[in-house]
Amino acid sequence: MNQRHTIESLLTNWGQAQRQLPSNHETIKSQTISHLPTSTLGTITKPLGQRRVPWATIAFASLAIITLLINPQQFSPVILTKSGSIPLSGTSDNPGVARESSQFAPITDNREFIKTSYSATLRTRQIEKLTQNIQIIVHGVGGQVDSSTSSPHWGYVSFAIPANQLATFRDQIKDLTSARMYVETTSAQNLLPQKQLIEDQRQQIEVKLQQLRDEQTRVKTDYTHAIALINSQVESDNNQLANIRARLEVTSDYNLRMELIRQQNILLVDKQTLEASLVNKKTIYTNQINTLNAQIRNNEAMLNSNLNEDQQLIDNVATVQGTISLSWISVWEILEIYSPINLIALIFIVVALITYWWHRRRNNQYIDLAF
Amino acid sequence: MDPVRGLARAARSKTLGGLPSNGMEEQTERSLIQSAKAGNREALGRLWDEFTPKLFGYLINTTHDRTLAEDLLQTTWLKVITALPHFQPHGHKFSAWLFTIAHNECRQHWRKQGREVAFDITKHDQASDQTGKLETKILVEQANKLLSPDDRELIRLRFIADLPLNDIAKILKINFITVRVRLHRALARMRTAIINQTL
Numbered sequence: 001m002n003q004r005h006t007i008e009s010l011l012t013n014w015g016q017a018q019r020q021l022p023s024n025h026e027t028i029k030s031q032t033i034s035h036l037p038t039s040t041l042g043t044i045t046k047p048l049g050q051r052r053v054p055w056a057t058i059a060f061a062s063l064a065i066i067t068l069l070i071n072p073q074q075f076s077p078v079i080l081t082k083s084g085s086i087p088l089s090g091t092s093d094n095p096g097v098a099r100e101s102s103q104f105a106p107i108t109d110n111r112e113f114i115k116t117s118y119s120a121t122l123r124t125r126q127i128e129k130l131t132q133n134i135q136i137i138v139h140g141v142g143g144q145v146d147s148s149t150s151s152p153h154w155g156y157v158s159f160a161i162p163a164n165q166l167a168t169f170r171d172q173i174k175d176l177t178s179a180r181m182y183v184e185t186t187s188a189q190n191l192l193p194q195k196q197l198i199e200d201q202r203q204q205i206e207v208k209l210q211q212l213r214d215e216q217t218r219v220k221t222d223y224t225h226a227i228a229l230i231n232s233q234v235e236s237d238n239n240q241l242a243n244i245r246a247r248l249e250v251t252s253d254y255n256l257r258m259e260l261i262r263q264q265n266i267l268l269v270d271k272q273t274l275e276a277s278l279v280n281k282k283t284i285y286t287n288q289i290n291t292l293n294a295q296i297r298n299n300e301a302m303l304n305s306n307l308n309e310d311q312q313l314i315d316n317v318a319t320v321q322g323t324i325s326l327s328w329i330s331v332w333e334i335l336e337i338y339s340p341i342n343l344i345a346l347i348f349i350v351v352a353l354i355t356y357w358w359h360r361r362r363n364n365q366y367i368d369l370a371f
Numbered sequence: 372m373d374p375v376r377g378l379a380r381a382a383r384s385k386t387l388g389g390l391p392s393n394g395m396e397e398q399t400e401r402s403l404i405q406s407a408k409a410g411n412r413e414a415l416g417r418l419w420d421e422f423t424p425k426l427f428g429y430l431i432n433t434t435h436d437r438t439l440a441e442d443l444l445q446t447t448w449l450k451v452i453t454a455l456p457h458f459q460p461h462g463h464k465f466s467a468w469l470f471t472i473a474h475n476e477c478r479q480h481w482r483k484q485g486r487e488v489a490f491d492i493t494k495h496d497q498a499s500d501q502t503g504k505l506e507t508k509i510l511v512e513q514a515n516k517l518l519s520p521d522d523r524e525l526i527r528l529r530f531i532a533d534l535p536l537n538d539i540a541k542i543l544k545i546n547f548i549t550v551r552v553r554l555h556r557a558l559a560r561m562r563t564a565i566i567n568q569t570l
Contacts, residue, residue, distance in 0.1 A: 005566065006562075007558050007562040008558065010511065010527075010565070011509075011511065011526065011530040011558075011561075012530055013507060014507055014508060014511040014530060015428075015529075015530030015531040015533065017507070017508060018428035018429075018431065018432050018530075018531045019424040019425050019427075019428040019531060020428055020431070021423060021424055021427060022427055022428060022439075022441050022444065024439075024441075025423070028441060028445055029416065029423070030421055031445070032448045032449060032452070033412050033415050033416055033419065034412075035449055035452050035453075036407065036410060036412050036415050036452050036455075037410055038412065039412040054559060169476070170516075180539065181388075231554055321477075357527055360461060
């Protein structure tokens with residue numbers, strides 16, 4: 001205790017001995033005190049030359065502004081149509097799905113045969129795992145995977161799913177990653193013009209087919225009537241010839257016989273003409289019928305084809321073709337995505353704030369109480 | 372009667388041979404500061420007279436260079452004058468503020484020039500030799516050499532600047548308890564060193 005008291009006394013004496021004034025004390029004092037303005041409170045300010053301008057803060061803030069002006073845009077998921085246009089809201093039953101305008105569809109026909117196409121781009125750091133998950137989801141909604149490729153940095157899956165499962169499928173795909181790393185492109189087209197074209201073609205085919213069948217009936221009827229008429233004339237000629245021949249056997253009058261022979265010859269010629277006509281009619285009839293039959297078969301084939309095409313269109317509408325692209329994302333890109341403004345500008349702003357804080361701290365070391 | 376003159380007289384009575392003994396009263400100090408803020412050079416002169424011996428002694432002991440100490444003294448007071456309108460005590464003493472600025476000036480000087488210069492009594496301050504305490508001075512300085520620069524700063528602020536531990540803690544930006552412990556250890560080390568030297 002005594003030793004402690006001794007050392008403290010020693011140091012106190014030493015401290016007092018150290019206190020002294022400068023040799024030119026009065027000169028320094030007067031020079032220094034003369035800097036105190038005699039004006040009122042608060043007018044004493046730091047000389048302009050001694051003020052530190054926060055050049056670093058100004059530089060970084062300027063860089064941030066320039067960066068924002070040059071590149072203000074940020075990655076933001078926007079649903080686009082294949083043509084790149086913004087979807088027309090309210091034009092489709094499916095939210096977020098753009099409906100392309102139907103070409104030449106009459107306004108009175110308000111039927112819808114919506115064909116939907118879907119494509120999406122996902123940014124992830126786990127390409128292969130996500131590719132497998134997508135395939136599982138496709139199979140889960142009753143679809144089929146058409147092709148699939150994956151590598152450490154890229155992945156691609158093309159598929160077809162039932163149209164009524166599209167909403168479920170989209171929700172499940174969205175859940176695979178963050179909303180900011182998911183860009184969806186969905187387009188929808190009303191296939192009404194194609195449907196109408198098919199229906200028009202079928203109507204024409206059916207009309208043509210009916211015309212051909214009517215024509216076939218008419219040809220058959222005409223042929224039957226013609227054949228019956230000719231046959232009746234031939235029959236009449238045969239009866240007349242039989243009568244003439246009978247009279248020739250009992251008649252001995254020369255003049256009468258000659259007259260009968262002349263009539264018989266006329267009848268024979270007439271009969272031959274009728275028989276030739278009969279053969280001719282039959283030939284024409286056969287040709288017409290064959291032609292009509294061929295045309296009918298052809299139109300029936302066209303009708304079957306048309307019905308198949310119609311069924312394919314309906315099947316097509318009921319299916320959604322889709323593709324999903326996967327691309328690897330770096331940490332920097334993730335930061336960019338989640339940054340509210342351009343990341344480089346944000347970094348500049350942070351650095352500017354830090355340099356300003358540092359500048360203030362340096363100044364305040366002297367201006368304020370530096371405690 | 373000018374209140375500043377009255378206060379100055381009271382403060383002057385406490386000095387010993389031009390040097391302060393226990394410092395001026397707090398009320399007096401505040402009044403002088405308020406007057407100096409209002410542009411009263413006489414009040415500032417009183418503050419100067421009150422604190423300059425301690426401050427200059429502190430700077431001499433820190434820099435071991437009289438010319439540099441004078442420069443730093445002037446710079447410190449100029450900064451005090453510049454920042455005086457913004458000075459709000461809020462329970463802090465003017466002396467603590469003054470030595471904070473001086474401490475920072477020394478740090479800034481060291482940052483530019485390198486670390487503290489080793490004391491060489493043959494080269495540097497000889498002014499106080501006439502006080503007859505040269506022996507004590509050499510003894511303390513020899514013991515001081517054994518301390519770290521931070522502990523030497525602690526000793527200077529405590530015994531030359533005559534600051535309380537609270538103010539030292541604020542100036543050095545360390546905990547009050549830490550100041551007390553470090554001071555205790557530094558004194559113990561110096562005591563041992565002095566005993567060894569005297570034996």
